[in-house]
Amino acid sequence: MIPIFMFIVCAALAVAGAVALIWAREPIHSALALVLVMIALAVLYLLLGAPFISAVQIIVYAGAVMVLFVFVIMLLNAGVEERTNFSKLAIPGALLGLGLLVEIAYWLARSAVGKALANGANAPSTEVSTRDLSEMLFRQYLFPFEATSILILIAVLGAFVLARKDS
Amino acid sequence: MEFISQHPVLVAAVVKIAVLLFIVMTALAYLTWLERKAIAHIQSRWGPYNVGAHGLLQPLADGIKFLFKEDVTPPAADKLAYILAPFLALSLGLSAIALIPFGPPSRVFPNGQQMFSVVDLNIGLLLLFAITSMGVYGVALAGWSSNSKYPLLGGLRSSAQMISYEVSLTISVVGVVLLAGTLNFNELIGAQSGYFHLMRVIPRWFIFPQIVGFLCYLTSAIAETNRVPFDLPEAETELVAGFHTEYSAFKFAMFFMAEYANMITVSCLATVLFLGGWLSPFPDTGIWHYQNYLPGAGLLALAVYCAWNTVSEMRGIARLQLGVVTLLAGGGGLICLYPPIAAAIQGPFWFTTKILAILFFYIWMRATLPRFRYDQLMSFGWKFVLPVSLANLVITALMILVWPHVRHG
């Protein structure tokens, strides 16, 4: 009872947030809507028994990345989105997007894996322990991990170089 | 009804949350009183004195004042964000506390619910950081939505500051996590039980192996909660009142409470991670069993002091009020002397004591230190605290690699 209730609430919140992201004309509002989506997803991760990922989702995404967005918006004091000549490709693009949405949703719903249960009798109800995750991350995926750290370093340098005042 | 009977967990959680909320709110209120008095005495003033004996009713008065003031919303403000910001700030500040265990998990209700913690999560620490990391939004949104320059500047400053120090805050505690090998608060505290080998008097609190981490944590925590000497966001002399300049009445009060709630949260975290949480510094062997009576004794002592003070100095209504305090303290003290209760409240007692110590440190700082300049703040955060905490982390990891037995628990 409770999981279904939670799922429905969170899913509704997430979708509402996504729609709001599109609807809002104030970038900050879009950002807030996205934060809402992320938090809802974090709760869903908890439901799916991945608490670590959920926490990381909030800390990194909602707590750092989105804060960065908000910060930039404040810094540039970006006003209301201006209406310019309407791109002719926006409508077909949107239709295509909807098509993609429906398509993927349809196939996923029909897919075999979709039948599996997220929780309940025949589902692995135990939640993933952070220890197992780190074991896997630092044994099997060590090289990707290191590569990612290098990537982060490069990104930091790049951001610094880009945003620096030329003097 | 049958829903309640089906979900005892839910019910117990709700009840505990309610109680905790009440306690924390009161604590917030009287923390402001404590701060004002302490600073006043440090600066050899009286501080609040007239509203109630020793200004004991001052917080109440403030609360009422905030409630009844006019709530101004600037016309140019962005309504949604303007209203959202304070709620966000306060709710996050309070909800973080819900993760803290105030007493040993062994203390349980008949229905098997832990007595002193709302939830006992495996990733408690992570979740706490998740919540605190969201705290930036309150400040940032407030600053932006007021649509006026001082708040914007304050908001920018404080969000930058909080992002910066959040990094070192997080990294400074990883050393502890490495030593304890868990993210669960109770296990973290359990890992600190016992004593170091040399003459068995120093408790195995993480503050001793992780002193560097502790200092880094304390610094970052002060910056994270925008307290002196890092209170740039509401630097009165520069930005009027920083991000909440445009706020008034209860919204302002909410920011105010949020700040103190954050203080309490970080103090709790410091206690849990470095000061052994609800563990007593003394062993409970032999004669040390009498430490169970410390809370009661303390309260009785307070009662005695209040009584003497009442008789000697108070006049009129104030004497009545202080008398009430005396009676409360005395009664509480007597109850606490009842052995089972005395044993039960050991954890909360020590926990509260440690928190109070840290909070007093906060206040002390505020009373003594001047404010940093902004660039100093930033360079200090990025060029000193962060590298030091990183070095601490690396060294800790290496030590664990070399001598695995340094790990606790």
Place this chain on the structure above:
Amino acid sequence: MSAIPISWYLVLSAVLFGLGVIAFVFKRNVVTIFMSIELMLNAVNLAFVAFARAYNQLDGLVFVFFVIVVAAAESAVGLAIVIMLAQNRQSMNVERVNLLKL
């Protein structure tokens, strides 16, 4: 506890992804477009976690971890670029950023 089929999560992620795509096409503000990318990434993450749950394997979670990290790096650089853009062209509207157009 009553059961939720994985497909619910998958469909939800598909819906979010589609919405992200639509946002990408519709929004004009560079920052907002960035956000829609993040939204898509989140949708994908949800699918990852759901699959990890369905097959009871941790790899999916590790992938999510990587996706998050890379997204963080990407947004760092991207936002730096956005700042440069706004400073040079006094506008965050992508339709004003068309120097490449002949």
Place this chain on the structure above:
Amino acid sequence: MFLLNHLWVILALPLLGAAINGLFGKRFPQSAVNSVAVGSVLLSFLAAAETVREFLQLAPGQIPWVGNYFTWMVGGEATPHPFRVDFALQIDQLTVVMLMVVTFVGMLIHIYSTGYMAHEDGYYRFFSYLNLFMFFMLTLVTAANLVVMFVGWEGVGLCSYLLIGFYFLRKSAVDAGKKAFIVTRIGDFGFTVGILLTFATFGTVTFAEIFDSVAKNPVSEGLLTTICILLFTGAIGKSAQLPLYVWLPDAMEGPTPVSALIHAATMVTAGVYMVARMSPLFSKAPVAMLVVAIVGAITAFYSATIGLVQTDIKKVLAYSTVSQLGYMFLACGVGSYAAGIFHLMTHAFFKGLLFLAAGSVIHAMGGEQDMMKMGGLRKKIPVTYWTMLIATLAIAGIPGFAGFFSKDEILEAAQSGPHANLILWLLGVGGALLTSFYMFRLVFLTFFGKPRYDEHKVHVHESPKNMTIPLIILAFLSIFGGWFAAPKLIGGIDYFEKFLAPVFASSAPAAEAAAESTEAATPAMALVHSLLSWPVAVGILGLLAAWWFYIKRPDIPKKLAQSAHALYLLLLNKYYVDEMYAALIVSPLLWISTHVLWHGVDEGAIDGVVNGTATVARGSGAEVRKIQSGNTRSYAAWVILGAVGFTALLFGLLGVAH
């Protein structure tokens, strides 16, 4: 046995020298360039000598000794006869002879060049080319299969091109270089086809295997003839036989040492070497051998006639080279390969000497090459004079000198050998007569009579030591280089032939027959017989005629020229062959190249295609550019389109989900 196991060392040394000089020579002082160039060749010669010493200790079973270094090309392993070429070197008696000749003469000429080229620019360039030539020539003679041989073959062609055009500021030199390159290409084409046909026939290009299979299982004679004639085409081109000899006279544009080394001693003899090397095939194809013999004989006589009237000292030598090469082919053609190789060796000595001496004369005359402007140099440059005289006696076939033995053997084989043929013999004898005539004409015109040059302008001087010493050594060899065959005169055994016998075992009958024909008579008879033989007679006759014409009655030549004016002009203009080629081949080719290939194919078709591509690209680009609107969101829309399509493919068609 070290060097036998590392044959490549002999090749590598000159290559190393070429690399060093070519890369850094520009900064080196002349002395350094000298030491590198000469040193590398000297070491190569010593290595070759040591190799030969080791070779002589091998048991007959171990010959030919093959060193297989690495697999160079492999194709079609699946097929029964995979195309497989190893970089393999081999050494047998024939190779030994060539090895010694090439390295030794090459070394001498290197030393000579250090003096001759001393005042030229591009000194290091010259020596780097020369060393490179040595490398390729050695590759050619030590190759163990046709393809590696072909590498050397083309390599020497390249070097000859580079060296003929060494004075690349002189248009005539450049043209000569191009001419040599192109004309030899014609032959090389035949050679290439020959190689391919060989592989197609025998399924291998390695000499030993080819000879095995040709010895064991019979091949249709027609096929063999075709192969041999194709290979011989290559020889014609490389060795300047009719009708492809035209490049050699022009090649004299190059520095004289080059003419000596490449266009007299070594490279041009490569064709002879190749024919001798493939003798097992040739001896199985009588028709081909007849062709070889005929071409050789005609060339020998024909180019000798041209030599009669040339006035350029080097041109005379060039034509004499052509004619001598003709003799070698004649020898091969009549089946006495040993004689051919023998003549090759002696010719290398005396013709190299002739060129070097001529170079010395030119050096002394300050670059003058026209014999009509010389004369009376006998006293002034004695060393040159004596050495050149010796060489002339040798080439004229005067008994006792090297040329006598070799040429005598050839003519004898043509006269009484198994493939003897009267007409060929007559041509050979006639050639011999003309040869001695024009050679002595050269000597008389150059060294005797009155000086016909301005003695005040030109002050004649003997060449420096490093030029004269090689002359002397070569003169020595021109005398005694032929005495391997001397015993034969008194009915003994020709050691040279004996030495080479294993190589030409398959074509042994010739040698045997030659041997028997002499053994019939008693020693004394044999001696008289060969001393009174026609070659000697005509040799002396030519000498006398030349003396009569150019010393006794110097006015006769002019009278003769006037009386037989047409003939004289014909000879002077070399039978108008160049003009004929120009008319029949060159100008049509030029016309076709200009009007069909250039304006038609190149400008029309190829440029058309290229420009068309460009136009299409530009047009399509102009269309596609409309998509490239610079509008990010439209890009996004396209991306999405792709995503939709791909998802449909993934889930719908491939049915991943099921």
